[in-house]
Amino acid sequence: MTNRDWIRRVLAHDGDVPVPYNLPLSPPAREKLERHFGTDDVEGFLDLPTRMTGPKSIKPLYASPERYGPRVRDEFGVEWTTSRLDRGSPVGHPITRPDLDGYTFPDPADEYRFEPLGKWCRRNAERYTFLCAGDLWERATFLCGMENLLLWSALEPDFVDALLRRLADYILGTIDVLCARFDFDAVALSDDYGTQKSLVISPAAWRRLLKPRLAEIFARAKAAGKTTFLHSCGNVRQVVPDLVEIGLDVLHPIQPEALDILELKKTFGRDLTFCGGLGTQNVLARATPQGVRDEVRRLKRAMGSGGGYILEPGITIQADVPLANMLALIEEAGA
Secondary structure, three states: OOHHHHHHHHHOOOOOOOOOEOOOEOHHHHHHHHHHHOOOOHHHHHOOOEEEEOOOOOOOOOOOHHHHOOEEEOOOOOEEEOOOOOOOOEEEOOOOOOOOOOOOOOOOOOHHHHOOHHHHHHHOOOOEEEEEEEOOHHHHHHHHOHHHHHHHHHHOHHHHHHHHHHHHHHHHHHHHHHHHHOOOOEEEEEOOOEOOOOEOOOHHHHHHHOHHHHHHHHHHHHHOOOEEEEEOOOOOHHHHHHHHHOOOOEEEOOOOOOOOHHHHHHHHOOOOEEEEEEOHHHHHHHOOHHHHHHHHHHHHHHOOOOOOEEEEEOOOEOOOOOHHHHHHHHHHHOO
16 A cells, blocks of 8 residues: 555545654654754655645745745735744735735646655655645635735625635636646645634635635646645634535644534535644643653544544644654654
8 A cells, every 4th residue: 555545545434544644844843853864855754645845936935045045026926024933924014905806816836836746746746735726715814914814805895706716817827737737636625714712714704705606716626636735724613614615635634623523524424534633732742752652642533533534643743843843743653
């Protein structure tokens, strides 16, 4: 059984295969593990069964201040801070009023975006591969600023709808290129909708503004035979039934600080595969190594029952997670 076959069986809710795990790493966390294991390829060293990447951006996810300076602008015209610790923050928003006149969207088919992907897909042919096609609501917040976008969602909903329409078209264009040119398994979307306690907008507004666009995106991916994957931090419980309805296959990262993940498994475990669930804010950062081991065992038993679960931290492992806790996670998850 290859790693690719393993994940396919997990997605088919085959309870007779072991629970796989994944290890998303921020640069400081990756550096700790590289030094410990003596490798510059942690995922390969651990033989993790999944891989994720996406089209290239002129602003890398983790843009180094040493290379890019204190600020860097992406292809959408959003200005970001740079950081040695994380992805930075959007601080310059190119859309400052509820009007798209004068704003030019980038071309989803720009060749530079896809240059590294063929080699990457071939190198990971025996693993289950996810290609991230973009972000929708999240990209709108980067373009407008969160405060403006929330205000305009209430007062200028036609503008927000038009903006999300154009962003959905960009994602759909990206999916078309990816599916035409590369061999991979799943289309991923990164699109945070939740705070720690609830959605960032009302469920009614989410259903009006986002659900139809997500349905299009998932349908385009499924028409090409791809699994659908959504990353949304926070408490998204109110719209999980909607996500099932429009064809989501994998929900990520199911933050246990924000969601009752065992209730999610009980209610939607036959419809969804869950990826995540190991607390990064509390367990990984603050527990003892034995506490991490205990929680990993609990998740493998409870969330892994009947398949449909990939164990992963509830968000990318940050600089505050001790090496001993990362090693406890790796050892117990791989046991």
